[in-house]
Amino acid sequence: MARISAILDTDGNLKKLGSAIRARRLSLDLSQEALADAAGVDRSHMGKIERGERNVTFLNILRIADAVHCKPSDLLRDACL
Template sequence: MARVSAKLDKDQFLVQLGAAVRARRVLMNLSQEALADFAEIDRSHMGKIERGERNVTFLNIVRIAKAIQCKPSDLLIEAGL
């Protein structure tokens, strides 16, 4: 089975999720680097997630949600998903 690339995200779901992550991060007054550290994700990868350039794994969604003190479902709802 071929890996699903962010380039195939025609509906911009990853961009919406990234915008929701960024909005929460800014609301909490966290730098991208601080969020990446809290979520145990590489900072450059976090930047790509926020820009919708990466197909985020479920485990990373959980880590990010935990770091920004919300449930993964809340993050998806905020993204309109």
């Protein structure tokens, strides 16, 4: 069952952010597990983030951005394109 935050995201913004994170990860040739480890996020949680099933906290956005060597604003910009 989808979580409330994913249900309320009628514009698909969580999926867009997840896609931006996935694109950065793949461009660095990182596995989802390697990214999760580098960002200090559980691997299954990272999968849910990438699929847009979780509303990502600001702290996790900071950690993920650091792990993919970009600014948090880069991830957000990519999600909004």
